[in-house]
Amino acid sequence: MAAALEVRNLSVYFQTPEGEVQAVRDLSLTVAAGEIVGLVGESGSGKSVTALAIMGLLPPSVSRTSGSALLGDRDLLALAPDRLVKARGRDISMIFQEPMTALDPLFRIGDQITETVRAHHRVSRRAAADRAIRILTDVGLPDPAARVRAYPHQLSGGMRQRVMIAIALVSEPAVLIADEPTTSLDVTVQAQILGLLAELSRAHGTAVVLITHDLGVVAETCSRVHTMYAGEIVEECSVDEALLAPKHPYTSGLIQAIPRAEKRRQPLYSIPGRVPPLTAMPSGCRFEPRCEHASESCRAAQPLERRDGRAVRCGRHGELTLPGAASGVDQ
Amino acid sequence: MRRLLLERAVWLVPTLLLATFGVFWLIHLAPGDPAITLAGENATARQIAAIRHELGLDQPFLLQYWHWLTHAWRGNLGTSLNTREGVAGAIGHALPVTLQLVLGGLLLAAVLGTIAGIVSARRAGTSTDAAVSTLASAGAAIPSFWLGLVLISMFALGTHWFPATGSVALTSNPGQALRHLVLPSIALGVSGAAEIARQLRAVLIDILGSDHIRTLRAKGLSERRIVWLHALKGAAVPLMTIVGLQVSRFLGAAVVVEAVFGISGIGSLVVGAAQNHDYPVVEGVVVVMALIVIVVNFAVDVSYRIFDPRIR
Amino acid sequence: MPGRGPLLSASGLEVHFKLPGESGRLRAVDGVSFEIGRSEIFGLIGESGSGKSTIARAIMCLEPINGGQVTLDGTRLDQLRGKALRRQRRRVQMVFQDPHESLDPRMTVRQAIEEPLRLGRTGSRAARRARVVDLLNRVGLDESYVGRMAYTMSGGQKQRVNIARALALEPELLVCDEAVSALDVSVRAGIINLLTSLQRELQISVLFISHDLGVVAHLADRIGVLYLGRLAEVSETESLSARPRHPYTEMLLAAEPQPRPSSHRAARAPSISGEAPSAARPPSGCRFRTRCRYAQERCVQEEPALRPLEGGALVACHRAEELELTGRRA
Numbered sequence: 001m002a003a004a005l006e007v008r009n010l011s012v013y014f015q016t017p018e019g020e021v022q023a024v025r026d027l028s029l030t031v032a033a034g035e036i037v038g039l040v041g042e043s044g045s046g047k048s049v050t051a052l053a054i055m056g057l058l059p060p061s062v063s064r065t066s067g068s069a070l071l072g073d074r075d076l077l078a079l080a081p082d083r084l085v086k087a088r089g090r091d092i093s094m095i096f097q098e099p100m101t102a103l104d105p106l107f108r109i110g111d112q113i114t115e116t117v118r119a120h121h122r123v124s125r126r127a128a129a130d131r132a133i134r135i136l137t138d139v140g141l142p143d144p145a146a147r148v149r150a151y152p153h154q155l156s157g158g159m160r161q162r163v164m165i166a167i168a169l170v171s172e173p174a175v176l177i178a179d180e181p182t183t184s185l186d187v188t189v190q191a192q193i194l195g196l197l198a199e200l201s202r203a204h205g206t207a208v209v210l211i212t213h214d215l216g217v218v219a220e221t222c223s224r225v226h227t228m229y230a231g232e233i234v235e236e237c238s239v240d241e242a243l244l245a246p247k248h249p250y251t252s253g254l255i256q257a258i259p260r261a262e263k264r265r266q267p268l269y270s271i272p273g274r275v276p277p278l279t280a281m282p283s284g285c286r287f288e289p290r291c292e293h294a295s296e297s298c299r300a301a302q303p304l305e306r307r308d309g310r311a312v313r314c315g316r317h318g319e320l321t322l323p324g325a326a327s328g329v330d331q
Numbered sequence: 332m333r334r335l336l337l338e339r340a341v342w343l344v345p346t347l348l349l350a351t352f353g354v355f356w357l358i359h360l361a362p363g364d365p366a367i368t369l370a371g372e373n374a375t376a377r378q379i380a381a382i383r384h385e386l387g388l389d390q391p392f393l394l395q396y397w398h399w400l401t402h403a404w405r406g407n408l409g410t411s412l413n414t415r416e417g418v419a420g421a422i423g424h425a426l427p428v429t430l431q432l433v434l435g436g437l438l439l440a441a442v443l444g445t446i447a448g449i450v451s452a453r454r455a456g457t458s459t460d461a462a463v464s465t466l467a468s469a470g471a472a473i474p475s476f477w478l479g480l481v482l483i484s485m486f487a488l489g490t491h492w493f494p495a496t497g498s499v500a501l502t503s504n505p506g507q508a509l510r511h512l513v514l515p516s517i518a519l520g521v522s523g524a525a526e527i528a529r530q531l532r533a534v535l536i537d538i539l540g541s542d543h544i545r546t547l548r549a550k551g552l553s554e555r556r557i558v559w560l561h562a563l564k565g566a567a568v569p570l571m572t573i574v575g576l577q578v579s580r581f582l583g584a585a586v587v588v589e590a591v592f593g594i595s596g597i598g599s600l601v602v603g604a605a606q607n608h609d610y611p612v613v614e615g616v617v618v619v620m621a622l623i624v625i626v627v628n629f630a631v632d633v634s635y636r637i638f639d640p641r642i643r
Numbered sequence: 644m645p646g647r648g649p650l651l652s653a654s655g656l657e658v659h660f661k662l663p664g665e666s667g668r669l670r671a672v673d674g675v676s677f678e679i680g681r682s683e684i685f686g687l688i689g690e691s692g693s694g695k696s697t698i699a700r701a702i703m704c705l706e707p708i709n710g711g712q713v714t715l716d717g718t719r720l721d722q723l724r725g726k727a728l729r730r731q732r733r734r735v736q737m738v739f740q741d742p743h744e745s746l747d748p749r750m751t752v753r754q755a756i757e758e759p760l761r762l763g764r765t766g767s768r769a770a771r772r773a774r775v776v777d778l779l780n781r782v783g784l785d786e787s788y789v790g791r792m793a794y795t796m797s798g799g800q801k802q803r804v805n806i807a808r809a810l811a812l813e814p815e816l817l818v819c820d821e822a823v824s825a826l827d828v829s830v831r832a833g834i835i836n837l838l839t840s841l842q843r844e845l846q847i848s849v850l851f852i853s854h855d856l857g858v859v860a861h862l863a864d865r866i867g868v869l870y871l872g873r874l875a876e877v878s879e880t881e882s883l884s885a886r887p888r889h890p891y892t893e894m895l896l897a898a899e900p901q902p903r904p905s906s907h908r909a910a911r912a913p914s915i916s917g918e919a920p921s922a923a924r925p926p927s928g929c930r931f932r933t934r935c936r937y938a939q940e941r942c943v944q945e946e947p948a949l950r951p952l953e954g955g956a957l958v959a960c961h962r963a964e965e966l967e968l969t970g971r972r973a
C-alpha cells in the first residue's frame with residue numbers, strides 16, 4: 001500500500017542555555033492510508049516533539065529539524081511557511097491530549113469548525129455551516145444542529161474531544177496525528193473515542209499516527225507499533241509481534257510493568273533508573289545503563305536493524321528471548 | 332445584565348456619599364475663607380459676617396453638608412460661592428471640553444498601546460521587542476506636563492503645525508477642534524499607551540503559548556487571523572480592564588494637561604474652586620466624576636460578558 | 644487496643660457541595676457505606692464525578708460531611724474536635740496523586756519526612772533522624788537522599804518520599820488517592836510493588852482509590868465501584884473481574900484497554916455508550932440507567948439499594964439475579 005506519510009531520518013534539535021541538544025534522533029516512520037500506527041513511549045521519549053516537528057509546530061527560534069516528512073510528493077519539513085500553513089488542517093491534522101484546553105473558549109464550536117473549512121476551501125458561510133453539522137454528526141456528537149452554537153465549556157471532555165476530531169477531519173486530510181487523545185478521558189469515554197478514530201480511519205482511508213504511553217491503547221487500536229526511548233525508535237513491528245515476542249529489552253520491560261489480572265499481588269517488573277537527560281545521552285545504546293541484558297558490546301552505538309518487516313535497535317536481540325504480554329498465561 | 336445594573340446602582344449610593352463627604356471635610360479643613368475673598372479688601376468684620384450668614388457658612392459643618400446633600404438629592408447642585416453662577420451650568424460648559432480631551436487621549440492610548448503590545452508580543456525576545464519595551468518604559472516614566480511643554484515647543488512654537496493652547500468644541504468646528512486636540516491628547520495618552528502595551532504584551536505572550544492557539548495553528552489558520560481575532564479576543568478582558576482604569580487616571584491627569592495647554596475644562600474649574608473654598612463647585616465636579624467612573628466600570632463589566640461567554 | 648471489627652467503616656456517608664449561582668446542591672457523595680478490614684487493601688474505582696476523591700477527603704476529615712458517619716476502630720471520627728480529633732487522625736495518613744505538588748520544593752527530604760514526627764512530638768532529635776533514615780530505607784531510597792531537595796528528584800522518587808512521610812506516624816490506614824496515576828508505566832510498577840510489600844510487612848490497611856481498574860485489581864482484596872456518588876457494586880477482586888454483578892462494572896471491564904496480543908484478547912464489546920451525566924442532576928431511579936443496556940421501567944422509577952447477593956457481593960441493581968454479565972475480556 002502506498003505510504004500516506006513517510007518520515008525519513010527526522011532529527012530535532014533544541015537550543016538551550018547549555019547549548020544545542022538533540023531531542024529526536026534519526027527517526028523514520030511510515031503510515032499507509034487507512035492504517036493506524038502506534039508511537040509508544042514514556043514521558044521524555046520524544047514522541048510529542050516528533051509529532052510537533054512533523055506538523056511544523058515547533059517554535060523556529062529555539063528548534064531545528066533535519067530529515068524529511070513526505071506527504072505524497074511534498075516534504076513538509078522543506079515547505080515554504082505559507083505552503084505549510086495551507087497543508088496543515090487540509091492534508092495533515094493533529095489532535096491533542098487536553099480537550100479541555102485545546103479549543104478556543106471564546107468561540108462557538110460551530111464557528112471553530114467553519115473557520116477551518118473556510119481557511120482551506122472557497123465555500124460560502126452557509127455551505128461551511130452545513131459541513132460543520134455533517135462532520136459533527138459523523139463524530140457522534142448528539143444533537144449537532146443545536147450544539148454548533150455551544151461554547152466549549154458547555155461540553156464534557158469526551159464531547160470536546162469529538163469536536164477536536166471533527167475540526168481535524170473536516171477537510172478529510174490524508175494523515176491524522178493523535179497525541180495522547182484519550183489520556184485525560186474516563187475509560188468508558190476513551191473506549192468510545194478510540195472506536196471512533198478506528199471507524200473514521202477505515203471509512204475515509206485516513207492514515208493515523210496514534211501517540212500514547214499506554215500499550216493497552218495500542219493493542220486495542222493499532223496494527224503496527226513504534227517504541228520510542230530517549231529520542232530514538234528502538235523497535236518497530238506489528239502490535240502482535242511486540243506483545244507476543246518483543247525483541248528490545250525496553251519494549252519487554254514496558255509490557256512487564258503493566259499489572260495483569262493473572263499475576264495479582266505478584267511483583268511487577270520495574271525498569272531500574274530513569275531516562276538520561278538530553279544533555280548526557282550515553283554514546284552507545286541509550287538504554288544500556290538501565291538494561292539488565294547489557295554487555296560490553298552495548299557501549300557501541302546501536303543501529304536500527306531491519307529484517308522481515310521488523311526493526312530492532314539492539315545488538316543482542318538475536319541471542320535474547322524476552323518475555324511478552326502472553327508469557328505466564330495459558331496459551 | 333439587569334442584575335449587574337442593579338448591583339452597580341446599589342454601589343453608587345455609598346460611593347457618592349463617601350466621596351462627597353470626604354471632599355466636603357477636606358475643604359472645611361483647608362485654611363482660608365470664601366467670605367473674606369468675596370467681601371473684598373476693605374470689608375468690615377460685619378460685612379464679612381453678613382456674607383458668611385448669607386452663604387450659610389456660619390452653620391455647623393455637618394449641617395452645611397446636610398443642606399448641600401438634600402439639595403443635590405433633588406438635582407440642585409447649588410451656585411458657585413465665587414461667581415454666583417449655577418454649578419450645573421459651569422460643569423455643563425467645562426465637562427465637554429475635558430471629555431473631548433480624555434477621549435482623545437484614550438483613543439491614542441488604546442490604538443498605540445494595542446499595536447505596540449501585539450508587535451512586541453509576537454516578536455518577544457527579539458530586538459524589536461526590546462525597543463518597544465524600552466519606549467514603553469520611557470513613555471510611562473515621562474510626566475505629562477513635561478511632555479506637554481516639549482510638544483508645544485516643538486510642534487506649536489517650533490513648526491506651527493498645531494496650536495499651542497486653547498480648545499474648540501467638536502460640535503462647532505470639527506477640523507479646528509481636532510487640530511487643537513492633537514498635542515494635549517498625546518501629552519495625556521502616552522503614559523496610558525505605555526501601560527496598555529506593557530500589560531497587553533504579557534497577556535498575549537501567555538495566550539500565544541496556550542494549547543488552543545496551537546490547535547488554531549494545527550488546523551491551518553493564518554498567523555494574522557490567529558493573532559488579530561483569536562488571541563486579541565482572548566486578551567480583551569484584561570485589555571478592557573486596563574482601558575477602564577486609564578479613564579479614571581486620565582480624568583485626574585487632565586487637570587495638569589489642561590493647565591499646560593490653557594484649556595478651560597473641568598480641571599481648571601475645580602482647581603480654581605478648591606483654592607477659593609468654593610465647595611458647591613468642587614462637590615458638583617466630584618459627583619460628576621464619580622458618576623463617570625461608575626458608568627465606565629459598568630461598561631467594562633458588560634464588555635467582559637460580551638467577550639467571554641464563561642462569565643455569567 | 645485494637646478491636647475485632649473492621650478498622651474503618653463509613654455508613655451512609657454524604658458530602659454535599661453548594662453550586663455557585665445555582666440553588667441546588669451537588670451531592671458528590673450520596674449515601675455511601677463500606678468497611679475496610681484490618682490489613683485489608685480496599686479499592687475504590689470510579690470515573691470523574693464519581694465522588695471517589697471526596698470520600699478520601701471525608702475520611703481524612705478534610706471535608707465536612709453532611710450525613711452518615713465515619714468510624715475508625717469504634718471511634719466516630721466525624722464527632723471529634725480539636726485535640727481528640729488530631730490524636731485519632733494520625734492513625735490515618737494519605738498519599739496524593741501529584742508527587743510534585745505534594746512536596747514543598749524547598750524542603751530537603753529529611754525535613755519533609757521529619758515534619759510529621761516533629762509536629763507529633765515524637766522522640767528526641769537523634770531518634771527522629773534515625774527514624775527518617777529507617778523510613779527512607781523502607782521505601783527503597785538510601786541514606787544519601789536525606790539532604791536532597793525535592794525539586795531535584797524524579798516523580799517516582801518524590802512519591803516514595805511522600806509514602807515515607809505518610810508512614811512516619813505509623814498509621815493503621817493508608818489512603819492512596821490516585822497515588823500512581825501521574826507516573827510513567829515503569830515507575831508506576833515500582834511504586835505498586837512498594838505498596839504491596841509495605842502492606843505485607845506492616846500489616847496496615849489501605850484504601851486505594853483509582854480510575855484504573857487494572858491497577859486496583861492488582862492490589863486490592865475487595866473493590867467498590869462508584870458511580871455518581873453511590874456504590875454500584877462491592878465485591879472480592881477476583882469475582883468482580885470474572886463475574887461482575889452490576890452493568891456498570893461490566894462496562895468498565897469492557898472499556899479497559901487490554902495490552903494483549905489479538906490471540907489473547909476478545910473484541911471490545913460494542914455496548915460502551917454515553918457519558919456520565921452531571922452529578923448535580925443525577926437521573927431518577929437508578930443513576931446508571933441512562934447508559935445501561937439492561938434498563939427497564941422499574942429502573943426509572945425506583946432507586947436500587949445496595950444489597951447482598953448470594954456469594955457475598957453487594958450490588959445496587961434491580962436485575963442483578965437475572966443478568967448474566969460478561970467479565971474481563973481475555
